[in-house]
Amino acid sequence: xxxxxQTPKHLITAxxxxxxxxxxxxxxxxxxxxxxxxxxxGLQFLIQYYNGEERAKGNILERFSAQQFPDLHSELNLSxxxxxxxxxxxxxxxxxxxxxxTIYFGEGSWLTVV
Amino acid sequence: AQSVTxxxxxxxxxxxxxxxxxxNYSYGAxxxxxxxxxxxxxxxxxxxxxxxxxxxxQGIKGFEAEFKRSQSSFNLRKPSxxxxxxxxxxxxxxxxxxxxxxxxxxxxxxLSVKP
Numbered sequence: 676x677x678x679x680x681q682t683p684k685h686l687i688t689a690x691x692x693x694x695x696x697x698x699x700x701x702x703x704x705x706x707x708x709x710x711x712x713x714x715x716x717g718l719q720f721l722i723q724y725y726n727g728e729e730r731a732k733g734n735i736l737e738r739f740s741a742q743q744f745p746d747l748h749s750e751l752n753l754s755x756x757x758x759x760x761x762x763x764x765x766x767x768x769x770x771x772x773x774x775x776x777t778i779y780f781g782e783g784s785w786l787t788v789v
Numbered sequence: 790a791q792s793v794t795x796x797x798x799x800x801x802x803x804x805x806x807x808x809x810x811x812x813n814y815s816y817g818a819x820x821x822x823x824x825x826x827x828x829x830x831x832x833x834x835x836x837x838x839x840x841x842x843x844x845x846x847q848g849i850k851g852f853e854a855e856f857k858r859s860q861s862s863f864n865l866r867k868p869s870x871x872x873x874x875x876x877x878x879x880x881x882x883x884x885x886x887x888x889x890x891x892x893x894x895x896x897x898x899x900l901s902v903k904p
Contacts, residue, residue, distance in 0.1 A: 708891075718892075719894075720891050720893070765832065765833065776883075777838060778835070778892060779835065780825070780833040783832050
């Protein structure tokens with residue numbers, strides 16, 4: 676158990692809909708990251724928040740948005756869903772140690788768009 | 790462009806045999822280096838990481854990896870594989886300017902273990 680909690684674990688929704696994925700980081704971790712894992716794209720970094728502020732952006736679509744709240748939990752919002760958005764979405768959090776960060780992943784939220 | 794290459798998509802080894810999974814990266818400067826394992830239906834578990842110092846890194850579950858700057862490689866090894874090691878293994882790098890936060894993953898190597 677990494678200590679990173681993601682809900683829901685599984686989600687099935689229709690095209691055009693909007694969903695919200697939730698993540699609670701490890702206790703004390705200020706950074707939260709979102710990654711997408713799909714068969715065709717592999718594992719891709721989407722976005723990072725640090726203590727409530729956006730820190731880095733990756734291959735995140737404009738239809739997707741995220742935020743980190745004062746209690747440090749984060750939400751990833753996916754809207755106007757398409758079939759190709761079906762994927763496993765990981766949240767991760769990090770603790771700074773020595774010269775860099777060690778990133779711990781949650782078990783993911785499986786999203787199926789039908 | 791920054792990239793991570795895991796040349797072997799699928800490897801099969803016999804239980805008790807040694808294992809080496811290859812990872813090469815293309816990066817402007819030495820990044821942070823990681824190996825993660827993903828068991829079926831599970832999340833990603835960190836096996837080991839290299840930030841600096843000793844180029845031979847010990848991880849969990851008996852795994853080790855060696856960083857070779859001249860070859861831009863970070864190969865994962867285990868002297869004796871157990872059936873429970875069957876999983877998908879991902880090599881990842883992260884830029885030092887982001888303090889290791891933005892991971893770039895390889896495509897993964899699926900490991901099967903024969904009894």
